[in-house]
Amino acid sequence: MMHGAGCRVDKGRVFIPRAVVQKVLGSLVRQTWFCSADGKREILLGGGVVRAHNGGGMPAVIDSVTGKRRPATLKDVADSTRLLDALPNVDAISPMFGPQDVPPALMIPASFAAMLRNTRKPIMGAGAESAADVHWMVAMAEACCGGHEAFMRKPAGGRRSFFAIKPDGPDLP
Numbered sequence: 001m002m003h004g005a006g007c008r009v010d011k012g013r014v015f016i017p018r019a020v021v022q023k024v025l026g027s028l029v030r031q032t033w034f035c036s037a038d039g040k041r042e043i044l045l046g047g048g049v050v051r052a053h054n055g056g057g058m059p060a061v062i063d064s065v066t067g068k069r070r071p072a073t074l075k076d077v078a079d080s081t082r083l084l085d086a087l088p089n090v091d092a093i094s095p096m097f098g099p100q101d102v103p104p105a106l107m108i109p110a111s112f113a114a115m116l117r118n119t120r121k122p123i124m125g126a127g128a129e130s131a132a133d134v135h136w137m138v139a140m141a142e143a144c145c146g147g148h149e150a151f152m153r154k155p156a157g158g159r160r161s162f163f164a165i166k167p168d169g170p171d172l173p
């Protein structure tokens with residue numbers, strides 16, 4: 001793929017010429033919109049606007065009652081999502097934890113579902129790692145915004161985005 005784009009591949013290394021970099025940079029979208037599941041809240045990414053969202057994906061949490069470290073749960077994802085939803089300076093939300101109480105194959109869609117139920121803010125960083133993740137995340141997003149047609153119009157239609165897809169996931173080309 002890189003060779004066909006004008007790059008030189010030598011002994012497993014890819015050499016990217018300045019012209020290829022400039023061409024790609026020139027084709028980038030300078031701004032895009034991220035929308036909430038129901039399409040009622042949206043934020044502009046780019047255009048000189050600074051946005052904030054949390055980091056996340058931690059497999060453990062410090063329990064607020066015991067003060068001890070323990071595996072993160074799906075309830076922790078839901079609780080932290082509600083907290084982030086209430087913070088006015090957080091524009092979009094990523095799953096704060098990787099819940100350890102669900103099977104690994106369901107971690108992404110289960111976290112996404114918990115977030116959809118607990119925020120009206122745009123969701124970022126709920127990256128799909130497989131084709132099955134994408135299928136279920138799209139189905140949930142469609143249900144939240146009124147069906148397939150509504151989903152295609154807003155939030156995902158045009159240059160609007162709803163969630164991120166991890167391109168190097170195990171089941172994706």
